[in-house]
Amino acid sequence: MSDAVSSPFDDIRRLITTMPGPDEAAVEAVRMRDRQLTKPAGSLGRLEWIAEWLAAWQAKPTPSVDRPLVCVFAASHGVTAKGVSAFPSEVNRQMLENFAAGGAAINQICAAYGLGFKVFDLAIDMPTGDITEAEAMDEKACVATMAFGMEAIAGGTDLLAIGEMGIGNTTIAAAIYTALYGGPAEHWVGRGTGVDDEGLRRKVAAVEAAIARHGDHLKDPLEVLRRVGGREIAAMAGAILAARLQRIPVVLDGYVATSAAAVLHAIHPSTIDHCIAGHLSAEGAHQDVLARLGKIPLLALGMRLGEGSGAALAAGLVKAAAAIHRDMATFGQAGVSERLS
Numbered sequence: 001m002s003d004a005v006s007s008p009f010d011d012i013r014r015l016i017t018t019m020p021g022p023d024e025a026a027v028e029a030v031r032m033r034d035r036q037l038t039k040p041a042g043s044l045g046r047l048e049w050i051a052e053w054l055a056a057w058q059a060k061p062t063p064s065v066d067r068p069l070v071c072v073f074a075a076s077h078g079v080t081a082k083g084v085s086a087f088p089s090e091v092n093r094q095m096l097e098n099f100a101a102g103g104a105a106i107n108q109i110c111a112a113y114g115l116g117f118k119v120f121d122l123a124i125d126m127p128t129g130d131i132t133e134a135e136a137m138d139e140k141a142c143v144a145t146m147a148f149g150m151e152a153i154a155g156g157t158d159l160l161a162i163g164e165m166g167i168g169n170t171t172i173a174a175a176i177y178t179a180l181y182g183g184p185a186e187h188w189v190g191r192g193t194g195v196d197d198e199g200l201r202r203k204v205a206a207v208e209a210a211i212a213r214h215g216d217h218l219k220d221p222l223e224v225l226r227r228v229g230g231r232e233i234a235a236m237a238g239a240i241l242a243a244r245l246q247r248i249p250v251v252l253d254g255y256v257a258t259s260a261a262a263v264l265h266a267i268h269p270s271t272i273d274h275c276i277a278g279h280l281s282a283e284g285a286h287q288d289v290l291a292r293l294g295k296i297p298l299l300a301l302g303m304r305l306g307e308g309s310g311a312a313l314a315a316g317l318v319k320a321a322a323a324i325h326r327d328m329a330t331f332g333q334a335g336v337s338e339r340l341s
């Protein structure tokens with residue numbers, strides 16, 4: 001008999017052991033077709049690799065992006081009481097209304113690229129615990145929120161881009177990175193929505209206080225998620241896992257969304273093999289985080305917005321890469337002469 005106390009996190013850990021791997025036969029089929037397309041070999045650079053990546057995780061010899069979906073998860077954070085954002089928490093609800101009315105940056109990107117868009121309200125009027133003094137969530141709430149995030153893809157999609165809305169969550173992401181990777185809080189903290197030098201000091205102090213408060217518990221990545229994380233981070237982690245199980249490739253957004261992937265990566269690095277980094281955020285240490293995760297961002301536009309904007313822009317590129325691979329003519333079809341030798 002085992003004397004180990006069972007925890008709601010055990011189900012998550014079990015789920016991770018059942019994840020499918022890449023479909024190498026589908027990748028080989030993409031490489032074969034790519035050689036026949038009317039272009040010099042390798043001339044589409046990373047777009048060619050994207051087609052292979054889609055095939056690997058969709059397990060389809062001809063990958064397709066016909067129903068791309070951007071999911072934004074919104075939540076509120078108790079740590080905002082520590083003056084860590086340039087904006088008040090009311091902005092969360094106001095931005096939900098803005099998303100619904102079609103007035104946010106993400107709405108325009110989705111419209112421009114033909115991407116589906118869904119927003120998930122994670123009890124936006126109920127902030128999580130202030131991580132400097134308490135746990136953000138208890139275990140049951142954390143797992144329930146991950147399960148909620150798993151529902152994001154229930155309507156079906158063939159490419160998932162994930163993003164977030166949550167005033168204060170660049171502090172949350174910095175706390176997660178400090179907990180996972182160590183080093184001084186200053187290294188991981190950035191200006192988020194644009195805090196001044198005083199605000200930056202308050203962010204660093206908040207991260208330091210959170211790390212001190214939760215101590216050795218932070219050795220377990222799922223404890224990092226529930227103690228110094230937030231609901232939108234837990235939901236994004238759930239969405240990433242569900243996408244893997246249903247063979248849906250994932251595009252990550254910036255500094256904040258990447259923290260959900262970082263938690264999963266810390267449990268087991270292969271957990272996020274089906275994810276690509278949509279862009280390099282201008283926020284603080286995103287570059288360092290992506291290097292640790294082994295991800296090369298598709299775009300680097302100096303953006304630091306969140307709300308899935310960088311992931312959605314990159315999803316447009318992924319959509320184009322799939323269309324190029326599927327719909328280009330071959331040398332034979334087009335009557336174009338092949339390479340001399």
Ligand SMILES: Cc1cc2ncn([C@H]3O[C@H](COP(=O)(O)O)[C@@H](O)[C@H]3O)c2cc1C
Pocket residue numbers: 084085086087091095164165166167168169170171191192193194195305306307
């Ligand atoms: C109007 C507005 C729209 C946004 N859309 C995304 N964020 C971004 O800023 C927040 C994180 O920054 P911090 O940690 O400094 O609060 C998150 O809500 C994030 O998605 C926004 C922020 C604002 C103000």
Ligand SMILES: O=C(O)c1cccnc1
Pocket residue numbers: 170192193253254255256257281282283303304305306307
């Ligand atoms: O890169 C991000 O995710 C980000 C940066 C600043 C503000 N909100 C989000």
